[in-house]
Amino acid sequence: MSVRIELSEDKLIAYLEGELDHHAAPPIRQQIDEAILQHKPKKLIIDFEALSFMDSSGIGLVMGRYKTASEVGATLTVQNISAQVYKVMRLSGIDRIAVIKLKSQMRG
Amino acid sequence: MKAVNQIKLTLPSLSANEGFARVAVGAFVSQLDPTVDELADIKTAVSEAVTNCAVHAYGDAIGTIYIIAEYYSDRTVKIKIKDKGCGIENIEQAMQPMWSSLGGERAGLGFAVMQSFTDGVKVRSVLGKGTTVTLKKVLSQRVHI
Numbered sequence: 001m002s003v004r005i006e007l008s009e010d011k012l013i014a015y016l017e018g019e020l021d022h023h024a025a026p027p028i029r030q031q032i033d034e035a036i037l038q039h040k041p042k043k044l045i046i047d048f049e050a051l052s053f054m055d056s057s058g059i060g061l062v063m064g065r066y067k068t069a070s071e072v073g074a075t076l077t078v079q080n081i082s083a084q085v086y087k088v089m090r091l092s093g094i095d096r097i098a099v100i101k102l103k104s105q106m107r108g
Numbered sequence: 109m110k111a112v113n114q115i116k117l118t119l120p121s122l123s124a125n126e127g128f129a130r131v132a133v134g135a136f137v138s139q140l141d142p143t144v145d146e147l148a149d150i151k152t153a154v155s156e157a158v159t160n161c162a163v164h165a166y167g168d169a170i171g172t173i174y175i176i177a178e179y180y181s182d183r184t185v186k187i188k189i190k191d192k193g194c195g196i197e198n199i200e201q202a203m204q205p206m207w208s209s210l211g212g213e214r215a216g217l218g219f220a221v222m223q224s225f226t227d228g229v230k231v232r233s234v235l236g237k238g239t240t241v242t243l244k245k246v247l248s249q250r251v252h253i
Binding site for chain 2: 024029054055059088091
């Protein structure tokens with residue numbers, strides 16, 4: 001599991017890669033938080049394109065980053081969500097705090 | 109009904125084993141040629157149950173997680189995930205979505221995911237003795253041409 005962070009203008013994009021579970025989450029959480037607090041973007045985007053697995057630990061990761069983003073006044077978008085990841089997210093009501101873009105919507 | 113096939117796994121409750129456990133159970137269930145979605149559902153549910161063992165059952169200590177996975181001729185898969193840890197005081201409360209005894213960044217959705225991704229979740233727990241979670245998933249019939 002790894003995260004690649006890209007900055008462009010007022011956007012900070014975190015590209016997740018690999019399998020996101022309780023074991024993998026802590027260092028990813030820390031890296032994204034550090035980047036948010038350092039760069040204070042207007043928009044935080046978390047990209048799930050290269051994520052091959054996620055359980056409910058991913059919900060905690062997204063909700064926690066929503067909090068950090070809110071502290072610096074940034075909005076949150078999660079993008080390239082697979083159907084399987086969406087099934088997990090739907091249970092959490094995350095769609096009330098973040099913009100969710102499914103893979104098919106991105107391509108369309 | 110007798111199981112057609114069965115595996116038993118015994119592993120320390122290290123968080124590093126969450127990935128191994130779901131992949132191992134997934135590899136076993138693959139003998140039934142499940143759909144991509146069915147396989148992902150099973151791996152996700154197993155990941156939640158094993159994470160519960162790693163996070164809750166033994167506190168800060170490392171104990172043992174016992175997994176028995178088996179399948180039947182009607183394509184029912186049963187996966188038992190057992191620990192000999194602290195037990196759950198109030199199972200009903202523990203199974204409520206968004207409830208977590210730990211806070212932090214645990215979303216409290218483990219049991220909600222298990223319930224919505226399988227065809228049945230049974231929890232037996234005795235305080236101070238341990239917890240057994242049984243997941244049931246009935247795989248669809250595959251038509252081979």
